[in-house]
Amino acid sequence: MAGGAIKVEGGGRSHLYTGHTTFAVVMIAIVAASGGLLFGYDNGITGGVISMRNFAELFFPEELAAHDSSNGYCKFNDQILQLFTSSLFLAGAFAALVGMVTCKKYGRRFTMIMGGLCFIIGTVLVASAFHIAQLVIGRLVLGVGVGFATQATPLYLSEMAPYNLRGALNILFQLAVTIGIFAAQLINYGTQHIYPWGWRLSLALAGVPGLMLFLGALVLPDTPNSLIERGKLEQGEKVLKRIRGVDDVTVELEDIVDAVNVSRTIVNPWATILRRRYRPQLVISILIPTFQQWVGINAIIFYAPQLFQTTGAGADAALLNTVIIGAVNVGCTVVAILVVDRFGRKFLLIEGGIQLVICEFIVGALIASSLGTSGVGAIGPAKANAMIAFICIYIAGFAWSWGPLGWLVPSEIQPLETRA
Secondary structure: OOOOOOOOOOHHHHHHOOOOOOHHHHHHHHHHHHHHHHHHHHHHHHHHHHHOHHHHHHHOHHHHHHHOOOEOOOOOOOHHHHHHHHHHHHHHHHHHHHHHHHHHHOOHHHHHHHHHHHHHHHHHHHHOOOOHHHHHHHHHHHHHHHHHHHHHHHHHHHHHOOHHHHHHHHHHHHHHHHHHHHHHHHHHHHHOOOOOOHHHHHHHOOHHHHHHHHHHHHHOOOOHHHHHHOOOHHHHHHHHHHHHOOOOOHHHHHHHHHHHHHHHOOOOHHHHHOOHHHHHHHHHHHHHHHHHHHOOHHHHHHHHHHHHHHOOOOHHHHHHHHHHHHHHHHHHHHHHHHHHHHHOHHHHHHHHHHHHHHHHHHHHHHHHHHHOOOOEOOOOHHHHHHHHHHHHHHHHHHHOOHHHHHHHHHHHHOOOOOOO
């Protein structure tokens, strides 16, 4: 995360904070949602676009021939196709590191503006591509936009939201991600038969959340934390009064100033976080997001259409099934918002992890029992329906545990001096 105070810990003084939910807070929630939509839409759109025949005919005809073969497994052994799918994440990881610097030096708002702008440019490149080189370059630019947005948007949200809404709004960011995935799956289902430019429409519509983020960040001010951190105390106080809707923000302003001052005492934050006293928080902050990715959710979201085609479903049915799992994803993320405080983070992570492992083992066993290692054979209707059911149960388990908590827990457990 970027330098500076990410969240104001009111501690025992939080009940003294004044203010109410203002129009500015609503706009902040919309901008934060656009950042999540942006990330989710790009995750959800890729697998469906790859499965579209008109896209494959133009860029990956050899892979199309592999899908038309009698082998039940997807033969994605084309390195260019792998580069197409992975390039966004490679660029996103690099951009997130750069975003740490830009958030601290130029502000959260500036980083979000650049993220939205990069996403718009990347969308234009991929949607208008006729050559694979332009397609990959567009994905790289999209990755930069995603990296900036996912670095700055949750930070912006947590610093601008009222103290009593920060936890809920942090999970709402993950809800926006799932809505973006669901929207992408619906759009793929609707554009698959628009020949020969349906895939272009699917990719072009990614510009909508990018434009929302770009324009929203232009309209909204930077956070009080960021402004004060950069020496603009009066401007930071003015913004705080505006977003709280009251003139008396003395207590919260003092807490922000104290938090910024504590942050400034950390000469080398990387050395500080490696100290023994902070090691448990560091390990958890690394492992939870890592396992969030390692549970296999990206493989399911990216390649759900191909996985459902392995069950014998046609292209239409496969994309319809992805819409179903997208709806399950959104619904169960709402469940997480309702139960996370009642059952606790630890319980949900353990229960969700067990659920994910069991479902993945069963789905793998069902495929192996029908196709073996060769991929030759057929999956019967009963096994196919069971696969779809357990994939939905898998998605539900992720949506109410590792999905939202992978964002929430690392931001909660770090003490103020290392949260940056």
